[in-house]
Amino acid sequence: MTQMTAYEEAIRAKVCAHCIDRTGRGICGTQQWEDCALNRFMPQIIGIVNAVKSDSLHDYVHALRSEICVSCRDNQDGDCGLRSSLECGLDRYFPLVVEAIEEVNMQAAA
Numbered sequence: 001m002t003q004m005t006a007y008e009e010a011i012r013a014k015v016c017a018h019c020i021d022r023t024g025r026g027i028c029g030t031q032q033w034e035d036c037a038l039n040r041f042m043p044q045i046i047g048i049v050n051a052v053k054s055d056s057l058h059d060y061v062h063a064l065r066s067e068i069c070v071s072c073r074d075n076q077d078g079d080c081g082l083r084s085s086l087e088c089g090l091d092r093y094f095p096l097v098v099e100a101i102e103e104v105n106m107q108a109a110a
């Protein structure tokens with residue numbers, strides 16, 4: 001398994017499997033694949049989390065806002081309606097996304 005696949009599998013298992021937008025069969029329940037920012041930005045998300053290396057979630061959230069939200073189609077001058085209404089799966093589950101990526105790194109280092 002490539003490292004990128006390992007990260008994505010870990011995120012799918014830790015985040016998507018418990019997402020309120022998935023269907024009863026565990027399939028992403030958004031209308032279209034690209035409706036969730038987690039799908040649209042998967043490689044970039046893995047990249048920023050691996051670049052941050054901090055004990056503070058705040059630093060990861062800062063990277064999310066400054067490197068991904070800025071280029072997201074739903075960003076409006078720093079505000080995001082989906083984020084405000086908790087409709088962005090990436091934002092809603094971001095702490096779990098970070099955890100999933102770090103768990104893969106810990107397994108790889110063990």
Ligand code: SF4
Pocket residue numbers: 015016017019020021022027028029030036037038039089090093
């Ligand atoms: S987090 Fe996004 S990609 Fe994952 S199941 Fe939820 S809506 Fe789908």
Ligand code: SF4
Pocket residue numbers: 037068069070072073074075080081082083088089090091
């Ligand atoms: S919080 Fe908003 S701007 Fe950021 S990734 Fe989600 S939908 Fe895009």
